[in-house]
Amino acid sequence: MAKKLPAYGGVCVLRPDSNECEALLQQVALDDVWGVGRRLVERLALMGMHTARDLAQADSKQIRQRFSVTLERTCLELKGIPCIEMNDRGEARQRIMTSRSFGRLTDNRQEIHQAIRQYAQRSAEKLRTQDSLARAVYVFLKTNRHRPDLPQYSPSAIVELPLPTDDSRAILHAASQAFDAIYRPHYRFMKAGVMLVDLVDANRQQLSLLDTPESRAERERNDRLMATLDRLNGRMGRGTVTFGRASPDAAWHLRCANRTPRWTTRWDELPKVR
Structure with missing residues (x-):
């Protein structure tokens, strides 16, 4: 001022x-x-x-x-309320990861691919929340090393993106490419993950020399689409709008036997007064 x-x-x-x-x-x-x-x-x-x-x-x-x-x-x-000391330095996160252990071991290609896509979408949401772009997508799979009776295989792959992006579609495509490169049948996997790496500030990205008014317009349309996606999921619940649907009984879903009832967010779990 x-x-x-x-x-x-x-x-x-x-x-x-x-x-x-x-x-x-x-x-x-x-x-x-x-x-x-x-x-x-x-x-x-x-x-x-x-x-x-x-x-x-x-x-x-x-x-x-x-x-x-x-x-x-x-x-x-x-509001006038101090929150940051003079020597505080917030460092931008250089990677964002979403990974889970599966509910049970599985060698089903479709189920594992669904898990990778779900993790990629979640990572992209986190990326947009912190206003960053990713230059590459890293995917890994793991078998259970505590099961020496089973074949062991824990591969990983990284796919570079043409331009830094936070577009879920581009990130999903790269994650699928990485998955296709590392998946092998007959291995029972227990865990998978997606990591977005080499992050840059969305407001300081370096544009391509080949950037045109058309490409800028397309990028702005994509930004609006992602903003709408996040807004709908924020208002109506995560996963309301998504790219593809996963089977509710897929092996990669977490076991929730000991989960606290979701009394305030799920109609079917409201406590009943008798």
Whole structure:
């Protein structure tokens, strides 16, 4: 503000509780707030927030639930509540992984491929949440090393993406390519995982020299599609909109025999009063 408004002469001292501070926050667009990237601006706009004042007046707990701890801290800082020490340095995550142990050993190619696709979709969601892009997709499979009576095989493969992306479709395609390269029949696998590596800030990506208005328009359409996908899943529950459906009794699903009942999120698990 001190830099953009000539009246301050480059120096601006404000008290958080002053009317002047609130008036100035109303003039600051969200994309001028440090750490709020283009994708976050679009998602916040869908919630009716367009200025720094809007974010300052938001419920910080709701911001954390819908976005991240980092944005919650920004919200609190705008309220005048210090959250970050002067020596704190937030480091961008350079990899995002989703992996699970299967409910039972399986050598079924289709079931394992379904698991890889589910993990790739989840990793892409995490990637967009932190406003990053991935340059490569790493996939691994593991047999049970505690079963020496069974053949052992724990392969992995990495597929580089043509351009850094957070598009679930491109990430799914790369994950499927990696899976096809490493899967072998007759091995009973117990675990699989997908890792997105070599991450870059979505707001600082280096574009190709061959970038054209058409390619930029397509990229913007893809961004809107992913934002819509995330918004629907955020509003109606994860997995509401997805790329392909998995069998509910597939081997890779976790065993949930000891899971706490989901009384507040599932109609069929509501407690019954007798």
